[in-house]
Amino acid sequence: MVAPSPTLHRAVTEHMVRQAVYQRLGKPLPTPATGPNALVVNVSARHCHLTQEAVEALFGKGHQLTVHKWLYQEGQFAAKETVTLIGPRSRVISNLRILGPCRTLNQVELSYTDGIALGFELPLRISGNIKGTLAGMLMGPSGFFEMNEGIIRALRHVHMGPEDASFYGVKAGDEMRLKIGGACGITLDRMLVRVDKSFKLEVHIDTDEGNACNLQSNTPCELLK
Amino acid sequence: MVAPSPTLHRAVTEHMVRQAVYQRLGKPLPTPATGPNALVVNVSARHCHLTQEAVEALFGKGHQLTVHKWLYQEGQFAAKETVTLIGPRSRVISNLRILGPCRTLNQVELSYTDGIALGFELPLRISGNIKGTLAGMLMGPSGFFEMNEGIIRALRHVHMGPEDASFYGVKAGDEMRLKIGGACGITLDRMLVRVDKSFKLEVHIDTDEGNACNLQSNTPCELLK
Numbered sequence: 001m002v003a004p005s006p007t008l009h010r011a012v013t014e015h016m017v018r019q020a021v022y023q024r025l026g027k028p029l030p031t032p033a034t035g036p037n038a039l040v041v042n043v044s045a046r047h048c049h050l051t052q053e054a055v056e057a058l059f060g061k062g063h064q065l066t067v068h069k070w071l072y073q074e075g076q077f078a079a080k081e082t083v084t085l086i087g088p089r090s091r092v093i094s095n096l097r098i099l100g101p102c103r104t105l106n107q108v109e110l111s112y113t114d115g116i117a118l119g120f121e122l123p124l125r126i127s128g129n130i131k132g133t134l135a136g137m138l139m140g141p142s143g144f145f146e147m148n149e150g151i152i153r154a155l156r157h158v159h160m161g162p163e164d165a166s167f168y169g170v171k172a173g174d175e176m177r178l179k180i181g182g183a184c185g186i187t188l189d190r191m192l193v194r195v196d197k198s199f200k201l202e203v204h205i206d207t208d209e210g211n212a213c214n215l216q217s218n219t220p221c222e223l224l225k
Numbered sequence: 226m227v228a229p230s231p232t233l234h235r236a237v238t239e240h241m242v243r244q245a246v247y248q249r250l251g252k253p254l255p256t257p258a259t260g261p262n263a264l265v266v267n268v269s270a271r272h273c274h275l276t277q278e279a280v281e282a283l284f285g286k287g288h289q290l291t292v293h294k295w296l297y298q299e300g301q302f303a304a305k306e307t308v309t310l311i312g313p314r315s316r317v318i319s320n321l322r323i324l325g326p327c328r329t330l331n332q333v334e335l336s337y338t339d340g341i342a343l344g345f346e347l348p349l350r351i352s353g354n355i356k357g358t359l360a361g362m363l364m365g366p367s368g369f370f371e372m373n374e375g376i377i378r379a380l381r382h383v384h385m386g387p388e389d390a391s392f393y394g395v396k397a398g399d400e401m402r403l404k405i406g407g408a409c410g411i412t413l414d415r416m417l418v419r420v421d422k423s424f425k426l427e428v429h430i431d432t433d434e435g436n437a438c439n440l441q442s443n444t445p446c447e448l449l450k
Binding site: 111113116189 | 336337338341349378380381404408409410411412413414415431432433434436437439
């Protein structure tokens with residue numbers, strides 16, 4: 001197993017520097033910067049979560065996912081393995097990245113742009129709530145795996161720990177807004193709050209949302225109640 | 226020449242019905258519905274504007290653009306003709322729609338998703354302000370046309386007449402916000418105001434913005450100062 005990379009996310013470094021500089025100057029921090037943790041906003045490209053059973057059907061008996069890149073949330077990774085998705089109208093998306101580790105359900109998360117390319121309307125769902133969603137077929141180097149449901153556009157959400165929830169005055173299931181700055185800034189108006197003590201403060205937006213506002217690593221972002 | 230279609234945009238019909246119903250009931254209109262004109266929001270897919278010279282290079286001497294579909298702004302149309310764009314890294318976008326009538330400059334308007342597919346970063350520009358932007362090659366059935374510049378992502382904007390500008394209390398060059406509702410609503414925070422007495426009240430958003438919020442014909446939209 002590869003150890004998680006020690007590289008800090010740019011937003012985390014900036015948060016630490018900002019706090020140190022203001023403390024040194026003996027000045028109070030500007031309100032959006034007073035949070036206990038840095039706000040990290042990452043764009044999630046299309047991906048899937050699979051069961052160990054699906055991984056074995058696609059890559060061979062006993063196959064274990066291998067780490068391509070560690071993600072910001074502890075223990076989560078983009079796998080080296082990718083699959084081909086064959087949609088309900090037989091159109092195809094290749095190189096669909098698998099995120100590990102394996103889960104107890106099979107779920108494909110696409111953008112609406114992907115849905116249009118595949119020729120069907122994606123249901124908007126909270127990750128994990130896939131009952132009655134779209135079916136499709138996955139193809140790997142060792143075989144096929146049929147999904148009877150599980151193709152969705154995931155509802156946008158923010159991960160946070162209890163300390164962040166308390167700072168922002170929100171609880172799991174609430175909605176917040178994310179204001180993204182820059183020359184073509186947007187505000188995401190309905191973002192579900194997910195709280196768990198293992199979560200680091202992070203917003204995942206999809207490629208449509210990231211491209212609508214041209215999100216770059218230095219684009220200012222602010223979380224609003 | 227084909228006559229503009231008499232079909233009213235859904236938002237225009239709703240505006241008329243709403244005003245008639247409230248008047249009948251003797252009740253005041255809710256504030257967002259009091260504007261003199263209905264707010265129409267349309268998604269613009271990638272497209273180009275061409276000079277007559279470029280059209281002739283691509284489609285043959287003396288060729289005139291033909292109307293595929295009339296657009297909401299008076300006299301503007303999507304042409305039957307499409308071209309192939311060959312980007313600076315030799316990647317290709319085919320079936321790029323031409324919007325007519327011909328203009329005095331050549332301009333290709335793409336989304337950031339298109340820019341990523343083509344492998345380059347699009348400059349964000351006000352339509353018409355193309356100096357120093359990206360070059361590319363267009364291919365048509367009768368030949369090629371080289372653009373030395375003109376490939377951009379257009380700055381989002383709202384078209385309006387003087388009566389609308391006065392109602393919203395804005396002038397040409399100001400910025401407004403567009404709040405788009407629904408289950409994955411967003412607010413476009415920096416939208417340039419363009420005023421001309423020939424303009425009908427209309428916001429053009431691109432496919433990334435439309436897909437970020439899953440804009441449908443019945444999605445509620447509100448223009449804010």
